[in-house]
Amino acid sequence: MSECEITSKLFLELHDGDADAQTRAQFNDHLERCPNCREDYECYQIAVKAMNSFEPVSPPPQFLALLSVRLDAVGAPSPGFFDTIRSFFATAPRMPLPAGVAALVFVGVLGFYLYDKAPTNMKWESKPVAVADPASKPVLGKAKSPGLVAKGISPASTSSSGMAVLPRPSRPAVAPTPNRLSRYSMPNADSSGGRGRSLMAVEPTVADQIGADNLTVESPYIDKAVESVKRMLPDLHGQIVKENARTSGGEVLLRVVIPTRSYADLTTNLINLGAVEAGAGAEVTPPRVYKKEPSKRVLHIRFIPPRIGLK
Amino acid sequence: MLIPFETNIQELCLIIVSVLMFSAFRPEDDQDKGTVEECRRGSRKAFDILVEKYYKRIYNLAYRFVNDSEEASDLTQEIFTAAYQNLKRFRGDSKFSTWLFQIAANRGKNRFKYLKRRGYFANRSQGDGQGDRDSYQRELPDNTSNPENLLAGKELQKLVRDAIDELDPDHKEIVILRDIEGFSYDEIAKILNLPEGTTKSRLHRARMVVKEKLKKVLS
Numbered sequence: 001m002s003e004c005e006i007t008s009k010l011f012l013e014l015h016d017g018d019a020d021a022q023t024r025a026q027f028n029d030h031l032e033r034c035p036n037c038r039e040d041y042e043c044y045q046i047a048v049k050a051m052n053s054f055e056p057v058s059p060p061p062q063f064l065a066l067l068s069v070r071l072d073a074v075g076a077p078s079p080g081f082f083d084t085i086r087s088f089f090a091t092a093p094r095m096p097l098p099a100g101v102a103a104l105v106f107v108g109v110l111g112f113y114l115y116d117k118a119p120t121n122m123k124w125e126s127k128p129v130a131v132a133d134p135a136s137k138p139v140l141g142k143a144k145s146p147g148l149v150a151k152g153i154s155p156a157s158t159s160s161s162g163m164a165v166l167p168r169p170s171r172p173a174v175a176p177t178p179n180r181l182s183r184y185s186m187p188n189a190d191s192s193g194g195r196g197r198s199l200m201a202v203e204p205t206v207a208d209q210i211g212a213d214n215l216t217v218e219s220p221y222i223d224k225a226v227e228s229v230k231r232m233l234p235d236l237h238g239q240i241v242k243e244n245a246r247t248s249g250g251e252v253l254l255r256v257v258i259p260t261r262s263y264a265d266l267t268t269n270l271i272n273l274g275a276v277e278a279g280a281g282a283e284v285t286p287p288r289v290y291k292k293e294p295s296k297r298v299l300h301i302r303f304i305p306p307r308i309g310l311k
Numbered sequence: 312m313l314i315p316f317e318t319n320i321q322e323l324c325l326i327i328v329s330v331l332m333f334s335a336f337r338p339e340d341d342q343d344k345g346t347v348e349e350c351r352r353g354s355r356k357a358f359d360i361l362v363e364k365y366y367k368r369i370y371n372l373a374y375r376f377v378n379d380s381e382e383a384s385d386l387t388q389e390i391f392t393a394a395y396q397n398l399k400r401f402r403g404d405s406k407f408s409t410w411l412f413q414i415a416a417n418r419g420k421n422r423f424k425y426l427k428r429r430g431y432f433a434n435r436s437q438g439d440g441q442g443d444r445d446s447y448q449r450e451l452p453d454n455t456s457n458p459e460n461l462l463a464g465k466e467l468q469k470l471v472r473d474a475i476d477e478l479d480p481d482h483k484e485i486v487i488l489r490d491i492e493g494f495s496y497d498e499i500a501k502i503l504n505l506p507e508g509t510t511k512s513r514l515h516r517a518r519m520v521v522k523e524k525l526k527k528v529l530s
Contacts, residue, residue: 008519009515011515011518011519012511012514012515012518039526039530040522040526043522043525043526043529044518044519044522046467046525046529047471047474047518047521047522047525048490048518050467050468050470050471051471051475051486051490051491051521052490052491052493053468054375054468054491056367056371057370057371057374057380057383058367058370059366059367059370059383059384059387060380060384063366063370063384063387063388064362064363064366066384066388067362067366067387067388067391067392068359070388070392071355071358071391071392071395074392074395074396076353076355107324107327108324110324111324114324
């Protein structure tokens with residue numbers, strides 16, 4: 001770009017007085033040396049000065065009257081719904097921008113705080129993924145330990161909720177609930193030995209009063225667990241002979257009669273689902289024979305809410 | 312179906328935030344705000360107040376586009392009628408005066424294009440005598456009262472006016488707003504919805520065109 005082109009681009013800046021001292025000096029220096037640019041700038045100034053000198057013109061005297069007639073002919077526009085809403089906000093007191101931003105930040109922080117502290121009654125726990133763990137397969141055998149326990153739970157993996165739902169028997173077994181169940185041994189099944197250990201040492205349970213012929217199902221969703229067991233029983237030819245209403249502690253007790261041959265399947269399913277704890281007791285006795293039908297056994301299944309503090 | 316507790320809180324926060332954002336980011340105070348709101352509610356009297364306030368300046372702006380008092384009067388009425396009919400579309404995100412001058416600049420430019428296509432300005436330039444336009448023009452400031460200088464001044468203004476009429480609509484618009492009507496760069500940027508830098512560069516190009524025409528005649 002030539003010096004003349006650069007100079008001509010500075011006309012507006014120089015005319016408005018916005019150029020710095022150095023630019024002004026260079027500009028004036030060029031004008032002294034270049035008569036063409038000097039003439040150009042003079043014409044530029046004359047043109048701008050001429051435009052600046054245009055005097056304001058006055059409207060004709062009857063202008064307002066003519067306009068009024070025209071506006072009357074047009075008619076007043078009717079305010080719409082959104083105009084009403086808009087006018088509501090427009091009449092609100094204006095808030096200075098810093099105060100508005102501060103209020104915005106405050107509301108945002110408050111919103112996050114309240115969301116975090118909101119009750120969790122609507123939080124849904126994700127169901128455990130059905131993964132069959134060979135290590136968790138119960139060791140079947142004569143019951144020498146008190147009651148039935150589950151096996152193969154890794155103490156490292158913890159879950160305070162226990163199993164949410166007991167599926168139908170046809171569903172694959174899932175990994176047992178961790179960290180509260182010891183090795184399982186079961187009557188009338190091969191067992192690699194080992195005594196089951198009571199998990200009820202922390203506090204006495206209903207199982208202590210009932211005896212060892214019971215299963216305890218720990219679940220945060222007792223109603224669903226009960227329904228699952230109820231759905232499980234027909235396939236195993238079992239039936240519920242008595243159902244106690246929910247206690248004040250949230251416990252439900254089912255008295256179940258089940259064929260002896262199906263007992264292992266039922267307990268296996270419950271154990272494999274990790275929802276079963278042992279009934280406490282110094283001795284373990286096999287489930288009682290159902291007097292009306294000797295081929296069947298009587299079993300108590302107790303549903304309790306999740307407890308904490310148990311190993 | 313029971314609505315979860317968190318959702319209610321979230322919805323409430325969203326509403327509050329929206330209201331605060333709308334209030335916080337509203338434009339600066341507009342002196343005509345109250346009057347405009349009354350107009351929106353259908354008050355003709357309120358609109359007359361706005362007309363009384365702005366009609367002279369709008370008329371001047373219109374006149375610079377068309378260079379004729381009858382055309383300017385008609386154009387000004389058209390501008391105010393358009394504003395009256397479209398006031399409900401005015402969102403209030405700018406001053407009312409800015410919005411009004413936007414309408415005026417758009418209508419003036421359109422009218423100028425229309426008249427230029429019809430050869431209006433060419434005919435007037437050829438047959439132009441002194442007419443009513445020149446009676447409104449003041450002579451260029453001159454330290455002497457030499458009649459020759461006065462005549463030269465009037466001639467010069469006529470030359471400049473003719474040069475402006477030959478500009479393209481965008482250049483004429485910005486020359487009128489800045490050099491004739493005296494709007495600031497900031498006001499022009501808002502009226503034309505352009506960055507200030509673009510405004511200045513466009514003005515510079517317009518002035519250079521006028522300068523070239525003037526230079527040809529003077530030399």
